Amino acid sequence: MTADVLFHLDDGVLVVTFNRPAKKNAFTAQMYAVLADALTEADRRDDVRAVLLQGEGGNFTSGNDISLFVNGQDTEHKESPAAPFLQAVIAFRKPMVACVCGHAVGIGATVLLHCDYVVASDDARIRFPFVDLGLCPEFASTALLQQVVGRNKATEWLLLATTVPAAEAHRAGLVNRVMPLETVAAEALSIARCLAAKPRQALMATRGLVHEATEALVTDSLQRELVVFDTLRRSPQAQEIFRRFLQRAPVRTAASAEPEADAS
Numbered sequence: 001m002t003a004d005v006l007f008h009l010d011d012g013v014l015v016v017t018f019n020r021p022a023k024k025n026a027f028t029a030q031m032y033a034v035l036a037d038a039l040t041e042a043d044r045r046d047d048v049r050a051v052l053l054q055g056e057g058g059n060f061t062s063g064n065d066i067s068l069f070v071n072g073q074d075t076e077h078k079e080s081p082a083a084p085f086l087q088a089v090i091a092f093r094k095p096m097v098a099c100v101c102g103h104a105v106g107i108g109a110t111v112l113l114h115c116d117y118v119v120a121s122d123d124a125r126i127r128f129p130f131v132d133l134g135l136c137p138e139f140a141s142t143a144l145l146q147q148v149v150g151r152n153k154a155t156e157w158l159l160l161a162t163t164v165p166a167a168e169a170h171r172a173g174l175v176n177r178v179m180p181l182e183t184v185a186a187e188a189l190s191i192a193r194c195l196a197a198k199p200r201q202a203l204m205a206t207r208g209l210v211h212e213a214t215e216a217l218v219t220d221s222l223q224r225e226l227v228v229f230d231t232l233r234r235s236p237q238a239q240e241i242f243r244r245f246l247q248r249a250p251v252r253t254a255a256s257a258e259p260e261a262d263a264s
Contacts, residue, residue: 005034006056012049012196013189014042021057024103026065029081036084039092049196051092052188053115054099055108060124063106069133069233069242080226082107086139089114090218093204095195099188100124100166101181110139112174113148116207117191120175121184124166132161133245134238136228143221144214148173 006017016038018025027035042048055061068081080086089096089111098112100120105127112118112126120126128145130137137145137158146154149172157164169175179187195203232238 002030002034004028004031005038007038009047010189011193012047013192014038014048014051015189015192016051016053018053018055018061021055021059023065024059024062024105025055025057025108026062027082027107028065029068032081032085036088039085039088043088043092043094048094049200050095050097050192052097052099052192053111054185054188055101059102060098060100060104061108062103063108063129066242066245069135069238070246071234071239080138080230082138083226086222090140090222093208095192095203095207097188097192097195099185100126100175101184103127105129107139110137110141110145113139113141113144116195118175119177119179119184119188119191120166120169121181122166122178123181124169124175124178126164126166126169126174127161128158129161131159132241134235134241135232136225138222138225138229140218140221140225142225143217145174147214 004018004020006019008015016035018027018031020026020028020031039051042051053060064082095116096114098115098118100112100118101124102121103125104112104120106129109126109128128137128141136142142158145158148154149157153172156162164172164174166175166178170178177187
């Protein structure tokens with residue numbers, strides 16, 4: 001375990017808190033491993049009926065820690081540190097709720113497409129910064145986002161990498177409900193508890209049928225994205241963007257407008 005991810009059980013709800021506030025809860029390789037193991041275990045446990053994802057310190061997560069993208073001496077293909085977490089989320093059979101405050105960037109945005117209910121604070125800002133970082137989107141978001149918000153809005157968000165306010169995300173269908181910051185955590189937990197209290201077999205069967213409709217689409221899209229993502233990640237252009245980001249030097253893309261929230 002790591003102190004960068006916290007867990008507690010509340011009335012059948014496993015509350016998962018991303019706890020790296022000094023870095024806007026950017027994910028490390030260790031955090032991905034811990035999250036993947038925790039979700040796999042939670043899927044098996046009878047006392048866990050739902051999961052709630054949230055962030056500490058006023059942000060959901062700024063996505064990947066950029067240092068994970070920088071090439072080491074070995075520049076050959078290697079599995080993304082996020083891959084086990086992606087697979088664990090997709091395989092998870094129980095309801096998943098997200099409580100989004102502040103920044104939800106990169107994988108912090110794409111994971112919302114796999115949640116069953118998303119509650120956002122009115123200050124929440126969602127961003128898909130991949131293109132500005134020299135990358136492509138991941139987590140099957142190239143397929144799922146256009147299903148949720150429509151192709152035109154999906155291409156706008158993905159290609160321009162614009163920051164999406166909570167109200168716009170709600171209108172487009174990515175977010176279920178927008179709440180004042182001071183009440184959003186309580187509302188998200190209430191929704192998760194409500195789901196956890198439902199008849200278990202009926203709830204899981206219904207959720208399974210809903211997700212089954214896009215299962216093949218998600219699997220195929222995820223695999224294609226991972227290959228393209230890794231190829232782009234190792235490119236000289238992307239590596240230069242990452243180095244400049246880590247040095248906090250100006251980057252000649254729109255990403256430089258929000259340098260501390262551009263992890264993916």
